[in-house]
Amino acid sequence: MKKVEVVAAILIYGDEILCAQRAKSKLDYISEKFEFPGGKIEAGETKKEALKRELEEELSINPEINDSYITVTHQYPDFELTMHSFLCDINTKDISLNEHISSIWLKRSELLSLDWAAADVPIVNKLMQDE
Numbered sequence: 001m002k003k004v005e006v007v008a009a010i011l012i013y014g015d016e017i018l019c020a021q022r023a024k025s026k027l028d029y030i031s032e033k034f035e036f037p038g039g040k041i042e043a044g045e046t047k048k049e050a051l052k053r054e055l056e057e058e059l060s061i062n063p064e065i066n067d068s069y070i071t072v073t074h075q076y077p078d079f080e081l082t083m084h085s086f087l088c089d090i091n092t093k094d095i096s097l098n099e100h101i102s103s104i105w106l107k108r109s110e111l112l113s114l115d116w117a118a119a120d121v122p123i124v125n126k127l128m129q130d131e
């Protein structure tokens with residue numbers, strides 16, 4: 001089974017977290033789902049370098065990337081995903097949606113109101129527990 005390794009940013013502004021909606025895709029289980037911005041690690045990159053590049057590409061931001069949060073593995077129908085999440089404090093809500101179709105800033109207690117990609121649910125649950 002194909003393996004995919006990605007990094008994802010939990011962008012925190014005050015008590016709110018950025019939730020970003022993926023575009024429509026042929027994989028219905030991730031199509032238009034909410035996620036934490038990020039993407040695949042390219043050859044030769046560290047996890048933080050990959051995340052820095054993805055945040056610039058996707059949102060035109062360059063925040064400080066803090067501690068790693070949790071790593072999740074999830075079996076999707078077509079591939080096995082390993083996702084490393086990182087906490088990032090951000091001092092502006094001024095982002096550009098270069099790839100996502102929408103975004104919303106939510107308090108931790110509100111996170112479960114969205115339709116998250118399945119791999120993200122353990123991260124969302126932990127964010128709510130850690131509140």
Ligand SMILES: Nc1nc2c([nH]c(=O)n2[C@H]2C[C@H](O)[C@@H](COP(=O)(O)OP(=O)(O)OP(=O)(O)O)O2)c(=O)[nH]1
Nearest residue numbers: 006007008030035036037038039040081117119120
């Ligand atoms: N970035 C990110 N990807 C996630 C999350 N949850 C989740 O299931 N994924 C999946 C969706 C995709 O299959 C994969 C990330 O791939 P991607 O397509 O966004 O990454 P990329 O920007 O490097 O993509 P590309 O160059 O192949 O187009 O991980 C999440 O919270 N953040």
